[in-house]
Amino acid sequence: MKKKKNPIGAILLYAFLIIWSLTTIYPIVWVIQNSFKVRDKILVDSFSLPLGELFTLANYKRAFGNLNIFGAYRNSIFISTSVALIVVLLAGMAAFALARYHFKGSGTIYSLVVASMMFPVFATIVPVITMETRWGIANTASWWLTMLSIILPNVAGNLAFAIIVLVGYIKGLPIELEEAAYMEGCNAYQIYFKVVLPLAKPSFATVAIFSFLWSYNDLFTQMFLLRRPEMRAITRLLNELTSQEGTNYGLMAAAVTLVVVPVVVVYIFLQKYIIKGMTAGAVKG
Numbered sequence: 001m002k003k004k005k006n007p008i009g010a011i012l013l014y015a016f017l018i019i020w021s022l023t024t025i026y027p028i029v030w031v032i033q034n035s036f037k038v039r040d041k042i043l044v045d046s047f048s049l050p051l052g053e054l055f056t057l058a059n060y061k062r063a064f065g066n067l068n069i070f071g072a073y074r075n076s077i078f079i080s081t082s083v084a085l086i087v088v089l090l091a092g093m094a095a096f097a098l099a100r101y102h103f104k105g106s107g108t109i110y111s112l113v114v115a116s117m118m119f120p121v122f123a124t125i126v127p128v129i130t131m132e133t134r135w136g137i138a139n140t141a142s143w144w145l146t147m148l149s150i151i152l153p154n155v156a157g158n159l160a161f162a163i164i165v166l167v168g169y170i171k172g173l174p175i176e177l178e179e180a181a182y183m184e185g186c187n188a189y190q191i192y193f194k195v196v197l198p199l200a201k202p203s204f205a206t207v208a209i210f211s212f213l214w215s216y217n218d219l220f221t222q223m224f225l226l227r228r229p230e231m232r233a234i235t236r237l238l239n240e241l242t243s244q245e246g247t248n249y250g251l252m253a254a255a256v257t258l259v260v261v262p263v264v265v266v267y268i269f270l271q272k273y274i275i276k277g278m279t280a281g282a283v284k285g
Contacts, residue, residue, distance in 0.1 A: 035253035095166030
């Protein structure tokens, strides 16, 4: 006999979720609508829609005129895409080895991976900068070396999370498929790329998306390693704008919109992969 659902409980639950979502969505909407308002009217009438005399494109014209927006987007996309690809490649192979091969020290290695997540980036920035300065890649005039100097810390910072997520997912996959592939003559690399990788696509997609977004939003590392104007990523550019135009709320709102909207668009189109990848491991095994 099926248990009857409580309609009042469901209504209260959905009402709570709607209110909670509004507290997250409305600040973004507020920033976007104020980015289209006249600078002098934002503090006076910040909650009205940008209609009539309130509407203007001057904030965006000034943002694109005074700031190297397209160059910053290019740098951000290159950094984030490179980080996501490298993290997926390295974390995938490491997770496969830790999940399927039991060798001396494997448990210790996995424990160290988990423990590494307890160290914040603030605790490692000084040795990272010192090391990269000795290598000659930090704050140089070379665009490629500067991009490399920011990519490496971001890869290191995302690897632990990626390995933990992928290990949990791979352990939930049926090992019989890998054994059958081995009996057919496949080696470890063929098993990984032809069997494990296709089955674990949702989890790999999750790791790639989070690595992309986290490196895109990483401001702390960029503050130290992207000091030249032509090297700055979009979040570093926004921080520079805030320090220069602290009272120009219209320009700040336009700049924040230019930073946030691409992230929101990425999440909207890829949310099913994020949710599926984060929950799939919980129902396997």
